[in-house]
Amino acid sequence: xxxxxxxxxxxxxxxxxxxxxxxxxxxxxxxxxxxxxxxxxxxxxxxxxxxxxxxxxxxxxxxxxxxxxxxxxxxxxxxxxxxxxxxxxxxxxxxxxxxxxxxxxxxxxxxxxxxxxxxxxxx
Amino acid sequence: xxxxxxxxxxxxxxxxxxxxxxxxxxxxxxxxxxxxxxxxxxxxxxxxxxxxxxxxxxxxxxxxxxxxxxxxxxxxxxxxxxxxxxxxxxxxxxxxxxxxxxxxxxxxx
Numbered sequence: 001x002x003x004x005x006x007x008x009x010x011x012x013x014x015x016x017x018x019x020x021x022x023x024x025x026x027x028x029x030x031x032x033x034x035x036x037x038x039x040x041x042x043x044x045x046x047x048x049x050x051x052x053x054x055x056x057x058x059x060x061x062x063x064x065x066x067x068x069x070x071x072x073x074x075x076x077x078x079x080x081x082x083x084x085x086x087x088x089x090x091x092x093x094x095x096x097x098x099x100x101x102x103x104x105x106x107x108x109x110x111x112x113x114x115x116x117x118x119x120x121x122x123x
Numbered sequence: 124x125x126x127x128x129x130x131x132x133x134x135x136x137x138x139x140x141x142x143x144x145x146x147x148x149x150x151x152x153x154x155x156x157x158x159x160x161x162x163x164x165x166x167x168x169x170x171x172x173x174x175x176x177x178x179x180x181x182x183x184x185x186x187x188x189x190x191x192x193x194x195x196x197x198x199x200x201x202x203x204x205x206x207x208x209x210x211x212x213x214x215x216x217x218x219x220x221x222x223x224x225x226x227x228x229x230x231x232x
Contacts, residue, residue: 020188027225037221042229044207046223046224046225047158047166047209047211047222047223047226049159049220049221049222049223052221060219060220061216061220062220063124063220076177094164096166102213102223103171104170105154105172106178106213106215107153107156107172107212108221109156109172109211110156110166110168110211110212111168111171111177113165113166113167114165114209115164115165116130116165
């Protein structure tokens with residue numbers, strides 16, 4: 001059973017960089033076939049996809065966040081990470097890591113999720 | 124950018140059928156995935172590729188997709204089905220990305 005666990009600071013100051021790590025257990029990131037993803041949810045709001053990375057390092061980002069987002073992978077630690085720069089209060093949200101997969105047609109869906117971690121942006 | 128439109132809320136009596144729609148321009152040409160999210164929990168995949176159910180998801184959950192509307196149908200609704208439901212597609216435009224609908228709150232009366 002694949003499990004994902006987010007970790008990182010729960011409080012970030014405005015203008016700084018938000019950094020989170022997702023540790024994957026029960027499966028290897030390097031095994032291929034999956035996209036390792038970050039999704040966030042503003043308080044009381046819907047889901048917003050941030051981006052994802054393939055084990056090889058290929059990335060896809062939400063166009064609305066692309067200029068501030070970097071997702072990286074560390075296969076030796078079976079982890080992947082999110083960096084979101086120049087944060088403001090509008091980046092306060094629960095951040096989820098998730099595994100995406102797709103079938104015969106290119107349409108990824110998220111089959112395993114972490115429990116989520118609340119990140120608050122405040123001075 | 125591709126937009127998915129869901130009704131903010133749907134109400135249904137126990138034992139009845141709930142239908143949650145997800146509208147989008149020619150969404151029938153895309154594959155739609157659905158998630159259930161209960162308060163304080165991470166989302167759970169309930170339908171993928173329009174109508175496939177992951178293992179462990181009851182047969183009461185089904186999906187369809189045609190034209191400009193995809194639909195998640197929950198038969199014989201139970202109190203435990205009360206949750207937020209989100210649809211999701213892959214927008215394969217010049218800048219490909221994942222799109223979520225705004226979510227629908229299902230209330231079991």
